[in-house]
Amino acid sequence: MSTVLEIKGLKKNYKTVKALKDLNVKVESGTVFGILGPNGSGKTTTLGIVLGILNPTAGSYSWFENGQKDENRKRIGALLETPNFFPYLDAVKNLRIVAQVKGMDKTKVEARIEEVLKIVNLWSRKDNKFKAFSLGMKQRLAIGSALLNDPEVLVLDEPTNGLDPQGIAEIRRLIKDIAAKGKTIIIASHQLDEIEKVCTDVLILKEGVPIRQSKIDELMVVKKEVAVSADDMIKLQSIAESSSLITACRIKENLAFLEVNEEVNAAAINKMFFEAGLVLTELRLSKKSLEDQFLEIIG
Numbered sequence: 001m002s003t004v005l006e007i008k009g010l011k012k013n014y015k016t017v018k019a020l021k022d023l024n025v026k027v028e029s030g031t032v033f034g035i036l037g038p039n040g041s042g043k044t045t046t047l048g049i050v051l052g053i054l055n056p057t058a059g060s061y062s063w064f065e066n067g068q069k070d071e072n073r074k075r076i077g078a079l080l081e082t083p084n085f086f087p088y089l090d091a092v093k094n095l096r097i098v099a100q101v102k103g104m105d106k107t108k109v110e111a112r113i114e115e116v117l118k119i120v121n122l123w124s125r126k127d128n129k130f131k132a133f134s135l136g137m138k139q140r141l142a143i144g145s146a147l148l149n150d151p152e153v154l155v156l157d158e159p160t161n162g163l164d165p166q167g168i169a170e171i172r173r174l175i176k177d178i179a180a181k182g183k184t185i186i187i188a189s190h191q192l193d194e195i196e197k198v199c200t201d202v203l204i205l206k207e208g209v210p211i212r213q214s215k216i217d218e219l220m221v222v223k224k225e226v227a228v229s230a231d232d233m234i235k236l237q238s239i240a241e242s243s244s245l246i247t248a249c250r251i252k253e254n255l256a257f258l259e260v261n262e263e264v265n266a267a268a269i270n271k272m273f274f275e276a277g278l279v280l281t282e283l284r285l286s287k288k289s290l291e292d293q294f295l296e297i298i299g
């Protein structure tokens with residue numbers, strides 16, 4: 001697996017606003033890499049910098065292990081905001097203009113437009129004017145436009161923003177189809193379920209700080225949590241902290257929340273405390289949802 005994008009020590013200040021504070025990221029080829037964070041966490045700023053639209057305050061990035069050379073840009077298709085197509089021209093004519101702007105080989109343009117319109121499921125609407133398209137269709141045409149010169153990487157910023165549920169489902173399916181053809185996709189989103197549904201890897205950003213980068217499967221591991229209580233909470237905490245059954249312990253008022261591995265059950269926890277000389281007055285199981293984990297991670 002080769003590295004498609006490497007970001008090192010990236011910082012961006014907008015006057016007094018520190019939008020990015022020391023970002024280090026590696027995106028491997030063939031992944032669907034999600035940048036997840038709430039509004040204002042620095043997602044668009046990150047994409048703007050690596051696409052050469054914004055200058056970083058400090059740090060560097062490298063595409064395809066080939067530095068920041070202009071020639072890399074031809075290998076990247078990007079969709080940062082809903083692009084302006086010509087409203088009175090149909091899908092094919094709009095894409096012809098894009099092909100011209102991208103300097104594509106004229107002899108290959110028509111075949112590629114057909115191919116791309118089929119990928120984004122707009123071939124049957126190829127003769128319709130852009131202004132007659134639904135928002136979801138406009139967004140799919142925009143993705144088609146980004147794919148036109150067959151880039152190795154597709155960069156998408158909030159690709160389903162403003163779409164209805166059907167439009168969202170279509171875009172997500174399209175992203176998966178494109179990924180299945182071996183393309184690397186980098187996608188910024190503030191929606192946890194979007195990242196969860198389409199990505200293989202995730203970077204969580206909060207106020208310009210990378211909080212966590214992991215495989216999505218690792219983030220998806222649902223942690224099992226047990227809430228317990230006893231008359232002597234100090235003794236409870238000390239037993240919990242030295243037990244091999246418990247991976248984390250957090251005390252909130254007179255309850256202790258113990259994170260345990262999936263195979264550990266309530267009876268085993270009860271027995272462990274009893275054998276250590278403590279009788280629990282309360283014990284209940286609670287699973288932490290992915291959403292809880294995300295909220296905990298971003299604080």
Ligand code: ATP
Pocket residue numbers: 014017018019037038039040041042043044045046190
């Ligand atoms: P959103 O999803 O709302 O676009 P984001 O995660 O993409 O959020 P950015 O747009 O990168 O975040 O913004 C990061 C921070 O930088 C925010 O505090 C934002 O207000 C600030 N910011 C972004 N662009 C500018 C600018 N041109 N001038 C001043 N501050 C800016």
